[in-house]
Amino acid sequence: MKIGIIARINCHSCIKIARRIIELIPESWELVLEDKLAKALNRKGVNFKDIDADIIIVVGGDGTILRTAQLSRGKILGINVGGLGFLSEVEIGNIEESIYNLIKGNYKTYEVMKLNVYVNDQLFGKGINDVVIHTARISKIRKFSVYINDRFMENTSADGVIVATPIGSTSYSYSAGGPILIPSLKAMVISYIAPFGSRLRPIVCPDDSKITIKIIGRFSSLVIIDGQREAVVNGNDRIDIRVSDERLTFIELKNSFYDRLREKLIKDVVN
Numbered sequence: 001m002k003i004g005i006i007a008r009i010n011c012h013s014c015i016k017i018a019r020r021i022i023e024l025i026p027e028s029w030e031l032v033l034e035d036k037l038a039k040a041l042n043r044k045g046v047n048f049k050d051i052d053a054d055i056i057i058v059v060g061g062d063g064t065i066l067r068t069a070q071l072s073r074g075k076i077l078g079i080n081v082g083g084l085g086f087l088s089e090v091e092i093g094n095i096e097e098s099i100y101n102l103i104k105g106n107y108k109t110y111e112v113m114k115l116n117v118y119v120n121d122q123l124f125g126k127g128i129n130d131v132v133i134h135t136a137r138i139s140k141i142r143k144f145s146v147y148i149n150d151r152f153m154e155n156t157s158a159d160g161v162i163v164a165t166p167i168g169s170t171s172y173s174y175s176a177g178g179p180i181l182i183p184s185l186k187a188m189v190i191s192y193i194a195p196f197g198s199r200l201r202p203i204v205c206p207d208d209s210k211i212t213i214k215i216i217g218r219f220s221s222l223v224i225i226d227g228q229r230e231a232v233v234n235g236n237d238r239i240d241i242r243v244s245d246e247r248l249t250f251i252e253l254k255n256s257f258y259d260r261l262r263e264k265l266i267k268d269v270v271n
């Protein structure tokens, strides 16, 4: 069994937790550490891009998980240290019990879809949460043309447009008023950030759709994948988004999506 461990950057508590996890991992397991964590532990490490393991334990929050999903390969077990940790399975209080269950194989897995993002027909990157096309200047609204399967749907003026997966529907798209898509739903949702004077509402479309966003006008916008990768796009650039054949696997020990939804998204509102 090859196990990778990645920790959030500049997080001392993450390093201490990673050190304890290493003590618990069977010596027979092959261990690979991300460079910055390895340096903090005086051990050898590898770049994110070179981590290809059976399981990757990610000690940090959602962004570290999303960065790992972008760059590394392996089933992900997230340990939440500090932030919201919506994508994390393990909280600080039950790390040892979780690692024991991982070692014994007492866990389930679930797959999440990936999005392929093309800019002018060139593959720009892949994401598991969302693709955001956002005005590059906060003071300037942008005009976008939205197509589904090359069929023109609508022009809209907004701060931005979000295309989210089910797992990403509880993030930026949710903040922009989008619906929650249950993780097993084979669909994407298009949401709008501060749409100007538009009656447009978020639109859910099948996972075999091609969603195209064209930038109208000469001002720049940004295309951002999972908050991790971004590039400038300009007037007449075209962003195509399709669901990839690839999937990312997460390890689930005892929480369900509904537990995370209740505990991390709605409890401050409802309870």
Ligand SMILES: NC(=O)c1ccc[n+]([C@@H]2O[C@H](COP(=O)([O-])OP(=O)(O)OC[C@H]3O[C@@H](n4cnc5c(N)ncnc54)[C@H](O)[C@@H]3O)[C@@H](O)[C@H]2O)c1
Binding pocket: 061, 062, 063, 064, 066, 083, 084, 085, 086, 087, 129, 130, 167, 168, 169, 170, 171, 172, 173, 175, 225, 226, 227, 228
């Ligand atoms: N206004 C907003 O809600 C907003 C703005 C920018 C980015 N984002 C989200 O942040 C993500 C990147 O995460 P980050 O931690 O690197 O950025 P970040 O540090 O800006 O965190 C954004 C927040 O979104 C949470 N989050 C991330 N993925 C989530 C998910 N699938 N469901 C529920 N909450 C989630 C994070 O825990 C964090 O609290 C992007 O994919 C985007 O969805 C949200």
Ligand SMILES: Nc1ncnc2c1ncn2[C@@H]1O[C@H](COP(=O)(O)OP(=O)(O)OP(=O)(O)O)[C@@H](O)[C@H]1O
Binding pocket: 006, 007, 008, 009, 034, 036, 060, 061, 062, 063, 064, 065, 067, 081, 082, 083, 084, 085, 086, 227, 228
């Ligand atoms: N090892 C790393 N090397 C470089 N950058 C990293 C590393 N770990 C995390 N980051 C960056 O730091 C950002 C913040 O990390 P993360 O989101 O995990 O912390 P957080 O915001 O406290 O948690 P949450 O997102 O759950 O609220 C991420 O978006 C990620 O891009």
